[in-house]
Amino acid sequence: MSRILRATAFAGVFALTLTGCGGVGGDSGAGGGTATKGTLSTMGFGFSDEIATTRVDAFKRDHPDVDLKVTEGAFDEQQFLSAVASGNPPDLVYMDRKLIGTYAKRGSIQPLTDCVKKQDIDLEQYRPAARAQVTLDGTVYGIPEFSTVRVVYLNEGLLKQAGMTADQVNLGDWAALPGLNAKLASVSGGRLSRIGIDPKIPEFLPMWAKANGADMLSADGRTAKLDDPKVIEALTTGVNLIQQQGGWGRFKSFRDTFDFFGAQNPLSKNQIVAWPMEEWFLNQAAKNTPTAELVVKPFVDRQGKPLTQSAGQAWVITKGAKNPDAACAFVKQMTATDTWVAAAKARADARKAAGQAFTGVYTANAEADKKIFDELYQPTGNKRFDDAVATIRSVQDAAFAMPASPAGAEFDKAYYDAVNRVLAGQEQPAAALQRAQREATAALDKAAK
Amino acid sequence: MATVTAPAPGRRRRTPLARREARWAYLFLAPWIIGFLIFYAGPMVASLWLSFTEYDVINPPEYTGLDNYRELMSDPAVARSLGNTVYYTALHVPLVMLISLGLALLLKRVGRLQGFFRTVFYLPVMTPAVAVGILFLLLLNTQDGLINRALGLVGIAGPSWTTDPHWVMPGIILMSLWSLGSTVIIYLAALQNVPRDLYEAAAIDGAGAWARFRSVTLPMISGALFFTLIVNTIASLQMFTEVYTMYFGNRETQNSFNSDAASFYVIHLFQEAFQFLHMGFASAMAWLLFVIILVITLVQVKLSNRFVYYEGEDQ
Incomplete structure (x- = not known):
């Protein structure tokens, strides 16, 4: 069945029930395909705070030849599947880690084996529970971002x-x-x-x-x-x-x-x-x-x-990504230790300017967390909150996560x-x-x- | 001797003017026809094909024959959601029609302020469905909701509208009455078109208020009643947005509620299609709903021949 027919058929489910479905269109001719050049599109992410903007700005600064197009908003399955069905998936999707197993099994997201190798991403820096959630049958499909406990x-x-x-x-x-x-x-x-x-x-x-x-x-x-x-x-x-x-x-x-x-x-x-x-x-x-x-x-x-x-989000690269190299560079930079530290500093500065306490940033990157808390975090002087931060940090390594499942x-x-x-x-x-x-x-x- | 043959009935040649008018008519209809073919008919045919396949949107569909339809018939979740939807429709449609008719009759008597009240009744229809869902979650709150507080004032302990499986559907029906404004407006327009002399004649014949309503008003607005019966029935069978917002809003909150009692057919269809990636099965569900709506509508149309009066038709 041709791509057009499939996309049409997909729309038919809702035509029958008079319910429309949206989609995300991409420029089929867009994207360079060479490393860190061309257009790079994302879905499921937004510039909600300084943690997001600081990291994206860092990527833009280091990759001026990449035209980053961020479709803001939370991950929406309907939007994502519409894009996949029409043959125009975004390069990157920011999604809940617990969804990764399903999409990996169906083949809509790429194994990141080559990406990890090419960009020399150190998987060991990520917390084991987060790593487990992005791994199906021994293959890594996502790069973990935040980590909630x-x-x-x-x-x-x-x-x-x-x-x-x-x-x-x-x-x-x-x-x-x-x-x-x-x-x-x-x-x-x-x-x-x-x-x-x-x-x-x-x-x-x-x-x-x-x-x-x-x-x-x-x-x-x-x-x-x-x-x-x-x-x-x-x-x-x-x-x-x-x-x-x-x-x-x-x-x-x-x-x-x-x-x-x-x-x-x-x-x-x-x-x-x-x-x-x-x-x-x-x-x-x-x-x-x-x-x-x-x-x-x-x-x-x-x-x-x-x-x-533990739970959280992860970045995945879609199967039809037009610029997988830039996508890989992006996920590396967004989750790298230095980028997280810069973002945490922006958060700490913002909190200080507002006269509020900075209680840390909790990521899936254990090395970044260590740096943030060793170098940036200052006890607030409020014993209750300082003790709370210590408690949260102490349990991070005792975390388990629901495994990736098809x-x-x-x-x-x-x-x-x-x-x-x-x-x-x-x-x-x-x-x-x-x-x-x-x-x-x-x-x-x-x-x- | 020459013979003259009369043209066969029904095959009369159309005049150039009629042909030209027909061409213009088709031209003006063309955007709608093209839109219908591309956005409705085409996808419908494609989804009919998909309903005979295993399709997850991501990989090519695989033909599986009638498997999806067999599964449809044996899936308790489908039966449950269909049962909920029919239950809702059976209560919602008559209630909307009765209340709307009552309101329209009252509005007709209002006089100069009719325009104001007509706007007031229609305003809720303009409220986005998502906002209605959220609003009613607050109104139906067991402890602090306005509805239970009002019931409390008259000594009634209100039920758990959103968590007790027996009360979830009545709560949804209550919410659905929020947007009956459009039906009220249709009835009001129909009522205003009933010729006054018919009432006067009936009154001269000694008909009381009820007899006038039954023998004059109802027959004269039967076309509007029939139209709203069809439209509201179809809309009820497709109930989605408000209930989805209330009970299935997002991955974290959707399951914090009682989802069985609030599982409507189209919601289940949506979950199968987009959350579980069973697009082939969802297509079969969509076609089943289409057939159900078609059958119900045909029955209603058949019955309408006996009960509906259209102005200008031969009696």
């Missing part, structure tokens, strides 16, 4: 009111969690006014399962393990914490009112006591509520050992749906995860063909 945030002011200290909060002692939750939460007349412990499921179920000694997906990303009794126990534990606080309806509707990005965040409004969350909230707290009584602790497994789940999106949907059914009271954890196991296995088997 998850830690436990505690509102010490509320803990004091409950007659407790931060040291007494142990999310690894599952038997004690209901008691702790009852002590911290505030539910009266069926109305939830303060969350005690937010287990953050379904998003954080893999971390709870890992804390219980279970992996939900095999290391090669091809075998689901959702019906493992340890996963079921993890889900049961999380769901019970929510049921204890008035049930999913009350819990979620209360949580939906939170604004984590402003001065009226749930920490300052005393709406939550203990919750695992990504490290970026520390930046927001430092910026918006620097006087909050915040304590950050590592999430721990049931043996009390620090544990965290059916990552379907796997996610299977277990998210299972958790939702349990939260909605439609199924028990065991039955829900058994169904999810069947759905995920079917999708993984199909993708493996």
